[in-house]
Amino acid sequence: MIDKYDRAVQLIDDNLPEAQKEIHDLAEFARNDLPSIEEDIKKAAKKVREIDKDDTVHELIKLLKNDLKKQADIIAHPIELKEESLFSVPNYGTASTPFYTSLAIWVGALLLSNLLTTDIKNPEIKQKYSLRETFVGKSFIFIIIGVIQSIIVSLGDMFILGAAIDNRLLFILLSVLVSIVFISIVYTLVSLFGNVGKALAIVIMVLQIAGGGGTFPIQVTPKFFQAIHPYLPFTYAVDALREAVGGVVPEILIYNLICLALFGVVIFTIGFIVKPILDPWKKKTIKRAEDSYLAVGTTSDKNNTCSSFKSLSGTTNEEKSA
Known part of the structure; x- marks a missing residue:
């Protein structure tokens, strides 16, 4: 017990200073x-x-x-x-087919109006028909040739250019309808106004290239073209042909067909009504152009042509008798 006590005392003596320091530090900290x-x-x-x-x-x-x-x-x-493709079009050329098909049909109608006359030139039968009868009768020639043109164009799109058309038969039928409408418009303009009507048809074609919405969305065009967009036959012709190219939505197709048909019917009807009224003005304009010697095929040219033809074919009665 004494030994243990002595060791404890010794331990306290050895560690007491350090313990006092720690207690002092703790007190300072507190x-x-x-x-x-x-x-x-x-x-x-x-x-x-x-x-x-x-x-x-x-x-x-x-x-x-x-x-x-x-x-x-x-x-x-x-x-x-x-992504789920509903009306897939394989390439840009196929997507552009409705536009350049409509443009080709309109240009065909323009060329046709330059090649064929809208009046009866034969004096023997000219007096038999009224102006309205002539207007309707001559239109059938234009429409028949226009239908043939549209069939050639649509078949060329598919079998020469290789356009991937979803519904080929519908595409051909729509091309025929578009051609009939375009022929009706151009024929009416030319029949009523002559060369002025041809110029109007060209102006309308230029406006339709930008305002018909065939190459890019109409929303990105200037305000002027957006304003005239609903009043252009190209708008409905291109949209109708798109239905055959990509796939048919019946509501869209029917709407465009109705609008397109209205263009042709309304303009042709107006032409039928006002043909007798505007025909004297057209003849006066043509006469002025011929008198100016600036128009192609003037009266003097026709006379010279007839004289030349007679001289080449043997004109004199003595020569014929001999």
């Missing part, structure tokens, strides 16, 4: 630093209570438990697109 630490602990406890009130800790733990890589993929690709 006196100087502890109040500020207590304040910080109170603030931290307040923050912890606020976080716990908002359930932030729970959300943070839940977030840490999630697959961060998977969430990163979701953030990088928030929407998954599923």
Whole structure:
């Protein structure tokens, strides 16, 4: 017991200075630093209570438990697109087919109006028919040739240019209808106004190239072309042919066919009504052009041509008798 006591005393004597120093430091800490630490602990406890009130800790733990890589993929690709092609067109050439087919048919109608006359030139039968009868009768020649032109154009699109048409028979039939309407418009203009009507047909064609919406959306064109877009026959001809190229939506096709047919019927009817009224004005305009010697095929040219033909074929009666 004495030995153990002596060792304890010795241990206390050896460590007492160091223990006193630690107690002194602890007292200093409690006196100087502890109040500020207590304040910080109170603030931290307040923050912890606020976080716990908002359930932030729970959300943070839940977030840490999630697959961060998977969430990163979701953030990088928030929407998954599923594409389904309803009216697929394989190439740009096929998509442009309605426009250049309509344009070719209109140009064909213009060329036809330059090759054929809208009046009866034979004086023996000219007096037998009224102006309205002539107007209707001559139109059949234009329409028949226009139908042939449209068939050639539509078949050429498919078998020469290789356009991938969804409904070939419908495409041919629509081309024929478009040709009949375009022929009616151009024929009426030329029949009523002569060369002025041809010029009007060319002006309308130029406006339709930009305002018909055949090459690019009409919404990206200037306001002027957007304004005239609904009043151009190209608008409905191109849209109707698109139905045959990409696939038919019956409501769209029927709407465009009705509008297209109205153009032809209304303009042809107006021409039929006003033909007797405008014909004197047209003849006066043609006479002025012939008198100016600026128009092709003037009266003097015709006389010279007839004289030359007679001289070449043997004109004199003596020569014929001989």
